[in-house]
Amino acid sequence: LAKTTQPISMDSYEGQEVNITCSHNNIATNDYITWYQQFPSQGPRFIIQGYKTKVTNEVASLFIPADRKSSTLSLPRVSLSDTAVYYCLVGASNYGQNFVFGPGTRLSVLP
Amino acid sequence: GAVVSQHPSRVICKSGTSVKIECRSLDFQATTMFWYRQFPKQSLMLMATSNEGSKATYEQGVEKDKFLINHASLTLSTLTVTSAHPEDSSFYICSARGARTEAFFGQGTRLTVV
Numbered sequence: 001l002a003k004t005t006q007p008i009s010m011d012s013y014e015g016q017e018v019n020i021t022c023s024h025n026n027i028a029t030n031d032y033i034t035w036y037q038q039f040p041s042q043g044p045r046f047i048i049q050g051y052k053t054k055v056t057n058e059v060a061s062l063f064i065p066a067d068r069k070s071s072t073l074s075l076p077r078v079s080l081s082d083t084a085v086y087y088c089l090v091g092a093s094n095y096g097q098n099f100v101f102g103p104g105t106r107l108s109v110l111p
Numbered sequence: 112g113a114v115v116s117q118h119p120s121r122v123i124c125k126s127g128t129s130v131k132i133e134c135r136s137l138d139f140q141a142t143t144m145f146w147y148r149q150f151p152k153q154s155l156m157l158m159a160t161s162n163e164g165s166k167a168t169y170e171q172g173v174e175k176d177k178f179l180i181n182h183a184s185l186t187l188s189t190l191t192v193t194s195a196h197p198e199d200s201s202f203y204i205c206s207a208r209g210a211r212t213e214a215f216f217g218q219g220t221r222l223t224v225v
Contacts, residue, residue: 010156043216101155
């Protein structure tokens, strides 16, 4: 399983764009990159998933360079409610592969 | 996104008793379900992975006889903490994955053993 490395914590201010980068140097050919958000005492919530290049949905964008050894989650115009822990996971989509969580990035959005 | 329901959300039990936690995928068929535990200020720790109709695969250091996992149908998996002790108090979270590549998580269960 590909190991991931993320910053332990980040601070931002309301209205700013936040970019969280995840390193996954030994990502495998059939691995996808998935990001989750977790609030205290809640289960993680799916944010976005990608395989290569750029993926965008209503809440975030995911940028993946050609070598796929890293990825960047971009949150546009964060608000106080975006304060949470963000996890980057790398894993295969085929049957039976599991998801192992790293330590995540604790994002604090300040007023 | 898909919905995964976990029940109960919190439970308090006496030391030595067993507790069952249910995890249901409400609008999709979950071929694989995962169980995690999480201590305060820490990341999720994978306990076991179960595929429908098969025995669960436990991570190293997780006692299979203490944490019984059953995944008898494509929409339900259960985790039973047997003979619970205070050190088993934790936040337990399930997730489920079906045909799509991402997994969806339950709300979590706060277990307190007194």
